[in-house]
Amino acid sequence: MTEVRVPTLGESVSEATVATWFKKPGDTVAVDEMLCELETDKVTVEVPSPVAGTLTEIVANEGDTVGVDALLAQVSEGAGAAAAPAAAAAPAAAATEAPADAGASVDIMVPTLGESVTEATVSTWYKKVGESVAQDEMLCELETDKVSVEVPAPASGVITEILADEGATVEAGGKLGVMSSGSGAAAAAPATAPAPAAASSGDVKNAPSAEKMMAEKGISASAVTGTGRDGRIMKEDVQKALAAGNTAAAAPAPAAIPRAPVPADDAAREERVKMTKLRQTIAKRLKDSQNTAAMLTTYNEVDMTETMALRKEYKDLFEKKHGVRLGFMSFFTKACCHALKEVPEVNAEIDGTDIVYKNFVHMGIAAGTPQGLVVPVIRDADAMSFAEIEKAIAEKGKRARDGKLSMAEMQGGTFTISNGGVYGSLMSSPILNPPQSGILGMHKIQDRPMAINGQVVIRPMMYLALSYDHRIVDGKGAVTFLVRVKEALEDPRRLLMDL
Incomplete structure (x- = not known):
C-alpha cells in the first residue's frame, strides 16, 4: 500500500484545502496521473499518483483543510491491483485474451x-x-x-x-x-477514448477558495464562468472575472497601434511566429513592474583596474584549487551583499502597507537563454565564499541554458544583478524584478581617458546602474548603495575588512 501525501506547498504556505478529487476509490490510476487538486491562498497544487495501481481509500475529502505531508489517500500498487471490469461477452472470449x-x-x-x-x-x-x-x-x-x-x-x-x-x-x-x-x-490498436463524464445532476460544489473570494468581492456565482470539473468555479475563474470587471470600470486602455497596410510583396516575405509562453510572461511581468513600482534609476561609474589586476593575479591559482574560473560576477555579488547590509531597504519589499526587510541575501542572477530571460536565485549569497558563488553561478547558468531550471530555483530572490555588458551594452536602465526593490545593471568595461591626480590616464571603466522602487528606497539610500559597490570594486581589500 502506497500513501499519497500533501506535497510542499510553497514558501510560507503550511496548509491547503482539498478542492477536487478526480478519482474515486476503486479507480485504476497510472503513475503521475492526477488524483486531486489542492488550493492554498496563493496557488493551486496538483497531486499526482506516486505509483500505478488502484485508489483504495480517500482520507481527506473535498473541502477538508490539510497540512503539509498530511495523508490524502492510499493506493494499492501493482498491475493486478485493480480487478478488470466484468465482460458481458461469452466465456470463449476469455480463452483468446492476451496477457495483461x-x-x-x-x-x-x-x-x-x-x-x-x-x-x-x-x-x-x-x-x-x-x-x-x-x-x-x-x-x-x-x-x-x-x-x-x-x-x-x-x-x-x-x-x-x-x-x-x-x-x-x-x-x-x-x-x-x-x-x-x-x-x-506494434500490433496493438489505439484504445477508444472514454466518453467525458456527464455533468452532475445536483448542484456543483465550487472550490472553497473561489467561494471565499466571491464573498469578499461581492460577486455572484452567475457572473463567473467555471472551468473546473462539471463547471465548478475555481479561484482562477473568479480572478479572471474580476480582471474583466476592473477593465470595464477603469479608464479605457490606449488601443494598440494597428499595423500599417503591408504591400503584398512584403507580406509574402514576412514570418509570423506565436510568442512563447515564456516570452509572454516576460513581457507581462516587465510591464506590470513599470505600472506598479515608482521606478527610478541612478548611475555611477567604477574604475575596474584593481579588480581586474586581482583577478589576473590569482585566477590560475583559484581555478587550480577550486575547479572553477574566477569571473567578475563573484566580485559584484560580494560587493552588493556588502552594500545591502548598509542600505537594507534596497534588499526589502513592500507587502501591502508593510515593509519586509530581509536579513539575508538571495541573489538573482539574470541570464539570457535561447528561450528568453530567466533569473535563477543563489540562496544565502551573503554567506558564500568567492568559490561557492562562482560554482553556483556556473551551475545555474548551465541549467538555465539547457532549460532545466525548476520553479523553486527561480523564486525567493531579494535582489538581482543583470550583466548587459556581456552583450556589449555600454549603458542601460534595468527594470525591477518584482517584488524586489532593487536591481543592479552591469555594463561593458571600456578603456576611457580619466583625470587622476591632475594627469589624463587610460583606465578600464564600467557604468553601473541601480534601478530602485522609490516607494521604499529614497535617493540618498540608492546613491549610497551604488557608491559602496563602487568603493568595494575599486579597492577589493575593503570586502575582506568589511569596510
Whole structure:
C-alpha cells in the first residue's frame, strides 16, 4: 500500500484545502496521473499518483483543510491491483485474451508543471506515431511561462497516437498521446477514448477558495464562468472575472497601434511566429513592474583596474584549487551583499502597507537563454565564499541554458544583478524584478581617458546602474548603495575588512 501525501506547498504556505478529487476509490490510476487538486491562498497544487495501481481509500475529502505531508489517500500498487471490469461477452472470449502486459495501452500524460503553473504549450515532438521508444526516452518537450519540461516515455513500446500536436496548449494532468507497451505493442490498436463524464445532476460544489473570494468581492456565482470539473468555479475563474470587471470600470486602455497596410510583396516575405509562453510572461511581468513600482534609476561609474589586476593575479591559482574560473560576477555579488547590509531597504519589499526587510541575501542572477530571460536565485549569497558563488553561478547558468531550471530555483530572490555588458551594452536602465526593490545593471568595461591626480590616464571603466522602487528606497539610500559597490570594486581589500 502506497500513501499519497500533501506535497510542499510553497514558501510560507503550511496548509491547503482539498478542492477536487478526480478519482474515486476503486479507480485504476497510472503513475503521475492526477488524483486531486489542492488550493492554498496563493496557488493551486496538483497531486499526482506516486505509483500505478488502484485508489483504495480517500482520507481527506473535498473541502477538508490539510497540512503539509498530511495523508490524502492510499493506493494499492501493482498491475493486478485493480480487478478488470466484468465482460458481458461469452466465456470463449476469455480463452483468446492476451496477457495483461502484452500490447497494453499506456497514456502519455502531462507531468506536474510546478507551483501555480496550470498549462503548457507542446513545443517539440521528438517521436512520431509508429516509432518504437524505450522507457524514459524523451518523447516531447513542453514549454510553460517559466521553464521547459521534458516528457519521458512511461514504458517501452510504440507510439500509437499523438493527441496534442506541436503548438497545442495542454493542461497539467492532460493527455498528450497514447502508446502500446510490451513486445506486442506494434500490433496493438489505439484504445477508444472514454466518453467525458456527464455533468452532475445536483448542484456543483465550487472550490472553497473561489467561494471565499466571491464573498469578499461581492460577486455572484452567475457572473463567473467555471472551468473546473462539471463547471465548478475555481479561484482562477473568479480572478479572471474580476480582471474583466476592473477593465470595464477603469479608464479605457490606449488601443494598440494597428499595423500599417503591408504591400503584398512584403507580406509574402514576412514570418509570423506565436510568442512563447515564456516570452509572454516576460513581457507581462516587465510591464506590470513599470505600472506598479515608482521606478527610478541612478548611475555611477567604477574604475575596474584593481579588480581586474586581482583577478589576473590569482585566477590560475583559484581555478587550480577550486575547479572553477574566477569571473567578475563573484566580485559584484560580494560587493552588493556588502552594500545591502548598509542600505537594507534596497534588499526589502513592500507587502501591502508593510515593509519586509530581509536579513539575508538571495541573489538573482539574470541570464539570457535561447528561450528568453530567466533569473535563477543563489540562496544565502551573503554567506558564500568567492568559490561557492562562482560554482553556483556556473551551475545555474548551465541549467538555465539547457532549460532545466525548476520553479523553486527561480523564486525567493531579494535582489538581482543583470550583466548587459556581456552583450556589449555600454549603458542601460534595468527594470525591477518584482517584488524586489532593487536591481543592479552591469555594463561593458571600456578603456576611457580619466583625470587622476591632475594627469589624463587610460583606465578600464564600467557604468553601473541601480534601478530602485522609490516607494521604499529614497535617493540618498540608492546613491549610497551604488557608491559602496563602487568603493568595494575599486579597492577589493575593503570586502575582506568589511569596510
